Amino acid sequence: MLGQLYVISAPSGAGKTSLVTRLLEIDPMIKVSVSTTTRPPRPGERDGVNYHFVDKTTFEQQVADGAFLxxxxxxxxxxxTSRTTVMQQLDAGLDVILEIDWQGAQQIRxxxxxxxSIFIAPPSFSELERRLKGRxxxxxEVIAKRMSEAVSELSHYHEFDYLIINDDFDSALMHLHSIFVAKRQTLGYQQVKHASLLTQLIPT
Known part of the structure; x- marks a missing residue:
């Protein structure tokens, strides 16, 4: 049984990472793809856990080698996003989340x-700025740039299948998890998962 692929995008500060982190804690069938980046680690981030941290030369070589989806x-x-890692997780029957921006989402589609695809938005620009400063x-100047970029990112929300407004964290988490649970109840998914049972219930 193949897992299902998800893209979750959001402007910086909307709470995407916090929501995904909690989602992984409550649902063992969900994994997040660890992205490769050239940016330096933030305090508390670990290589191979939060990101694979590499220099620009290494990243460009991986692009040339076709290593990224x-x-x-x-x-x-x-x-x-590592092509090999994602495919291995999907083949293992896991639901895989790609935390990427709208540009990456277009490539994956x-x-x-x-x-x-799921887009997470803040309840207001003032709340977004408060969260960015609260970090x-x-x-x-970095916060100002992120606020400016948020306008562009939010303009692409309509390209996604689902929209979640992260006003209340617990409610947003419940809504996010419900998408994963509902997807596992689709006919195609259940036919594979319960193939043996269905054969017994409806013999041919």
Whole structure:
């Protein structure tokens, strides 16, 4: 049984990472693809856990080798999704999340027809700015740039299958998880999962 592929996108500060982290804790069938990036680690981030941190030369070589399903430049840094890792997880029957921006989502849609895409938006720009400042990790000019980029990112929300407004964290988490649970109840998924049972119930 193949797993299902998900893309989750959001402007920086919308709460995507926090929601996905909690989602992984409550549902063992969900995994997140660890992206490769050229940006430096933030405090507390670990190589191979949060990201695979590489230099620009290494990243460009991996692009040339066709190692990525998608890659993009965001805030002057490069990000890419490992082709091999994602396919291995899907083949193992796991639901795989790609935390990528709208540009990466467009690339993935061209390769996977069964992709499910989810966009997470903040309840307001003022709340988005408050969350970015609350991190305490970015300089004022970086926050200003992220706020500017958020306008562009939010303009692509309509390209996604689902939209979640992260106003209340617990509600947003429930809505996010419900998408994964509902997808597992589709006819095609259940026919594979319960093939033996269905043969007994409806003998041919």
């Amino acid at each position: 998608e890659h993009a430049k965001v805030f002057d840094n490069y990000y890419g 061209q390769q996977f027809t069964q992709l499910t 305490g990790t970015d300089a004022p």
